[in-house]
Amino acid sequence: MKSYTVRDWVYIAVFGALWGALELTLGAYLHVLFPPLANTFFTGLIMAGIGVAIALVGHTFVPRFGAVLFIGIITALLKVLSLGGSKIGPIVAILAEVILMELALLPSTLRGKPPARWQYVLGGTLAVAWNFFHKFVMMRLLYGRGITEVYVKMVKDGSQTLGIDVEQTVAIIGILFLLRVLVGAAAGWLAWDLGRLVSRRLARV
């Protein structure tokens, strides 16, 4: 971390602030639109997709180990410091997502080479897929030992949303998980292109 320059830290701040601004505006709006108990799917998925894309674009400009993690920490802190924003669920989600993205970027860091597109896609996939398990982790905290009930509720909600018979439990869970994988992969893919596009605009290639 000693190798981080002032520019690196400032860019980390800018991307953290961008993600934080979206969490505070769009995230709050979506949470009101889809109350937590009435909707298990969309808010977290949309916010995770956008956040992952911003953090990975940030890595294009600060291609160092830990940059994505620091962007996530700044975002989480901005959420902590926001008025009425001290909710623990999104903060745990943001931190888990950035750790997973860092893990995906680790192979290139260890080799000392720039990351490849597949790593962005993998990072995005892992991070947004966390959204699926996040509900269980948070509900373990909130419900205590009622994790089975969360699973049953997820299946019921999924059955209604997807129009699939509630008996098809595995299919419902599979589709819900696959949806997250697809959104995450798309976010990673787009982040790769977007980072390069912005670099070209700013003549930094």
Added chain:
Amino acid sequence: MTRAQPPLRPGSYLAFLVWALVLVAAVPDAGLGPLLALVVAFGWVNNRGALRVLASPRLWLFIFSTVALTPLLLGEPDVRWGPLGISWTGLETGFWMALRAITLTLAFSVSVAALPVAQMIRLFDGLGTRGLGFALGVALNAGPVLRDTVEAAYHTLRLRGGFRLPVQTARLFLITVIANGLRYGDDVVKAASARAFDPAGRPAQIDPLLGKVDKAFIAGLAAIAIGLLLAI
């Protein structure tokens, strides 16, 4: 920014949050009442302003909707009320869930969230991550600038009829916002360099994260945790 100076050092607040998180997950339902009382007491003694979260309508809306909806969503119905099936098990689960949610929210509000920004930045300095404290300061100040950038980009695209091509517009919007954010970042870099800021250097004065009082406080937290887990 105008919060009062907390009596404990930042390390204690961090320790309190970790303590509360672990206990919320670990104590059985019956232990939640005493835990909530301890969290409220901590907030009352250290930062009463942080307890204002209890006056938030959003928090109570969440709590009441949880207690109201869980009997309908969880468990086998015990009573039928028209098309609605009400489960006592669901109601009980909802009650404990609400109690955990209040405890978590309060623990968060009275601990790390109650720290002023300057204390939080000092916390990073104390942890040897000066750059992160600097980045937090920049991010807090960049907020309004980025919001203006987002608004300007949005209105420019809208006035030029960009919404007729939503995908292309979304791409242009993101490119504009990120590029302008980075340009703003370059100005900050120039300003920081002009002041010879060195993120790897040590600040002139670092407050230790924990003092004697804080160590005693953390020992007390550990004792209470063991007591709570053994008693219930």
